[in-house]
Amino acid sequence: MTDYIERDELVSYFKEIATETLRDGSVQCVLGAGVIAHMIVEIKEFPAADVRPVVRGKWYWDNYKYDWTCYACGWPVDYHNPKDPWGKPEYSYCPNCGAEMVTDCNKLEEDEG
Numbered sequence: 001m002t003d004y005i006e007r008d009e010l011v012s013y014f015k016e017i018a019t020e021t022l023r024d025g026s027v028q029c030v031l032g033a034g035v036i037a038h039m040i041v042e043i044k045e046f047p048a049a050d051v052r053p054v055v056r057g058k059w060y061w062d063n064y065k066y067d068w069t070c071y072a073c074g075w076p077v078d079y080h081n082p083k084d085p086w087g088k089p090e091y092s093y094c095p096n097c098g099a100e101m102v103t104d105c106n107k108l109e110e111d112e113g
Contacts (some may be wrong), residue, residue: 004051007043014040057099059088070100 017034021029057072066088067076075096077089093100 002049004049007048011040011043014043054101056102057094057097058102059091070094070096070099070101073097089111 004016016034018033018040021033021036023029039045041086059068059077060071061067062069062076065076067078069076073096076096077091077095091101
């Protein structure tokens, strides 16, 4: 699986390294800080990946809306399981927000924590 990083955090990390390196003052350290500065420019110019955060939810019964509702966005689903009209919707995702519906509540809690 591919890992994605926060560009600004990586740049801040390298800036800290460059600052610590320059404190030494030797020629090698100044050259090293120059290399790091060049890396920062390259990181800032590198094209970003087209990703979106994974959102997970679950269907819950809302007594006020009297319908099954998405935990992630609060959208009441207007489709019911034809085999069980009062059963949870069969959607594996929310048609409104795209949240992946999980059956394991521990997985949902891990994402929130």
